[in-house]
Amino acid sequence: MQWHPNPNERRAYASLKWSTFPDAELPLWVADMDCAPPPCVRDTINRSLEHGIFGYGKEPKGFREAWVDHLHKTHQWTIDPDWIVPVAGVVPGMRFALMAHPQIQQILTPTPAYPYFKTVPSIEKRIEHPMALTRVGETLQPSLTQIAETLETLTEPSAILWCNPHNPGGTVYSKQFLEALIATASKHDTLIVSDEIWADMILNDKPHIPLGLVASNDQPTITLMAATKTFNVAGFGCAVAIIPEPDTRARYLETQIAMPHVAPLAYAVTQSCLRDGWQWHRELLAALQHNRNTVIDWAKSHPELEVTTGDATFLAWIESHNQMDLSERFAAQGVRLSPGGPFGSDTAVRLNFGTNPATLTEALRRMDAALLSNREEHS
Numbered sequence: 547m548q549w550h551p552n553p554n555e556r557r558a559y560a561s562l563k564w565s566t567f568p569d570a571e572l573p574l575w576v577a578d579m580d581c582a583p584p585p586c587v588r589d590t591i592n593r594s595l596e597h598g599i600f601g602y603g604k605e606p607k608g609f610r611e612a613w614v615d616h617l618h619k620t621h622q623w624t625i626d627p628d629w630i631v632p633v634a635g636v637v638p639g640m641r642f643a644l645m646a647h648p649q650i651q652q653i654l655t656p657t658p659a660y661p662y663f664k665t666v667p668s669i670e671k672r673i674e675h676p677m678a679l680t681r682v683g684e685t686l687q688p689s690l691t692q693i694a695e696t697l698e699t700l701t702e703p704s705a706i707l708w709c710n711p712h713n714p715g716g717t718v719y720s721k722q723f724l725e726a727l728i729a730t731a732s733k734h735d736t737l738i739v740s741d742e743i744w745a746d747m748i749l750n751d752k753p754h755i756p757l758g759l760v761a762s763n764d765q766p767t768i769t770l771m772a773a774t775k776t777f778n779v780a781g782f783g784c785a786v787a788i789i790p791e792p793d794t795r796a797r798y799l800e801t802q803i804a805m806p807h808v809a810p811l812a813y814a815v816t817q818s819c820l821r822d823g824w825q826w827h828r829e830l831l832a833a834l835q836h837n838r839n840t841v842i843d844w845a846k847s848h849p850e851l852e853v854t855t856g857d858a859t860f861l862a863w864i865e866s867h868n869q870m871d872l873s874e875r876f877a878a879q880g881v882r883l884s885p886g887g888p889f890g891s892d893t894a895v896r897l898n899f900g901t902n903p904a905t906l907t908e909a910l911r912r913m914d915a916a917l918l919s920n921r922e923e924h925s
C-alpha cells in the first residue's frame with residue numbers, strides 16, 4: 547500500500563474531495579483516501595475492459611459467498627446467504643430501510659453523526675429523536691438510559707439508526723453495550739438499522755461485533771455493510787443489507803423495484819477485494835495508525851481543542867472548547883475539513899487523515915497558524 551505522492555492530481559479526475567475547492571487548498575474532508583486500491587481492483591477492471599462489452603449485469607456467482615466467508619472469518623458471524631440484499635450503497639440502503647417501513651414514524655438518530663443519519667429521516671418525513679453522544683474516556687458514546695427513556699415516551703412504532711464503528715469519533719461498541727441496546731429495542735419492538743460500513747477499519751486492538759450477530763434472528767434488524775471504505779473503492783457503489791428476519795427482508799426487497807441496481811463492475815470489484823485485498827489492507831491499517839498518531843501528537847499542543855480519534859475510521863473529530871468556528875478558521879488558512887454543523891455540532895470539524903504524511907503534516911501546520919492567529923486576536 548502506498549499513498550499517492552501528489553493527490554493534487556486527483557483534481558483532474560472529478561474527485562469530490564479534491565475538485566471541489568481551489569487548487570491552493572488542502573481538502574481533508576469527504577471520506578475517501580489518497581491511495582490506489584489493492585492490485586486486484588486494477589486486474590478486475592482490466593479483465594472487464596479486455597472483454598469490452600458493458601451490458602446489463604446480474605449478481606455474480608460467488609458474491610454472497612464472499613460476504614458469508616468474510617463475515618464468518620473476520621467477525622465470527624455465520625449468516626445464511628439468503629439474508630443478503632445487495633444495494634448500490636449504504637446510504638441508499640438506509641433510505642430503503644425507512645421506505646420499507648412507512649408505519650415507523652419515530653426515528654432515534656445518533657448526534658453527532660454522519661450527516662445522512664439526519665438527511666434520510668428528514669427526506670422520508672419522519673420524526674427525529676436525537677441520541678446525544680458525549681465523551682466518555684477517549685470515545686464518544688450515547689447513553690443507554692437516555693435511549694430507553696426516549697423509547698418509553700413513544701407510543702408509535704420506532705426505529706434506531708445505529709452506526710458502529712461510529713462516524714465521527716470512531717467508537718467501537720462492546721458486545722455488552724450492544725446486548726443492552728438490543729434488549730431495549732426488543733422491549734419496544736423497535737427496528738434497528740445498523741450502518742457498519744467502518745467495520746473493517748479498526749485501528750486499535752478491538753473486535754468489531756456485528757449487531758446482527760448479537761440480536762436474535764427473529765428480531766427486526768438490518769445490518770448494512772460494504773467494502774468501499776475498507777478498500778478505498780467508494781466510486782464503485784456496492785453494499786449489502788443483511789436481514790435475518792424474513793418479513794423485514796420481504797418488505798425491504800419490495801423497495802428494490804425500479805431502483806438503480808449495483809453495476810456489474812462494482813459487484814466484481816467488491817468481490818475481488820473481499821477475496822484478494824487483505825494483504826494490502828493490513829499495510830493500509832499500519833499506514834493509517836501512523837497518521838492517526840501524528841494527529842494525536844498534534845492535538846497535545848492544542849488544549850483549546852478536544853480531538854477524538856477513537857478506535858476506528860480514518861477520521862478525527864475536532865471540537866473547540868471556546869466556541870470557535872473551526873471550519874471557517876481552517877479554511878482561511880487553506881485547509882478544508884468537513885464542517886461539524888451537518889453532523890450536529892457547529893463548533894466541530896472532521897479531519898480525514900487518509901492521505902500521505904506530507905500532505906497531513908502541511909495541513910496540520912496550516913491549522914497551527916489558524917489557531918495561533920485566533921489566540922493573538924483574543925490575547
Ligand SMILES: Cc1ncc(COP(=O)(O)O)c(C=O)c1O
Pocket residue numbers: 577634635636637638660709713741743772774780783784785
Ligand atoms: C457511516 C457512513 N455510512 C455510509 C457512508 C457512505 O456509504 P455509501 O457510499 O455506500 O452510500 C459513509 C461515508 O463516509 C459513512 O461514513
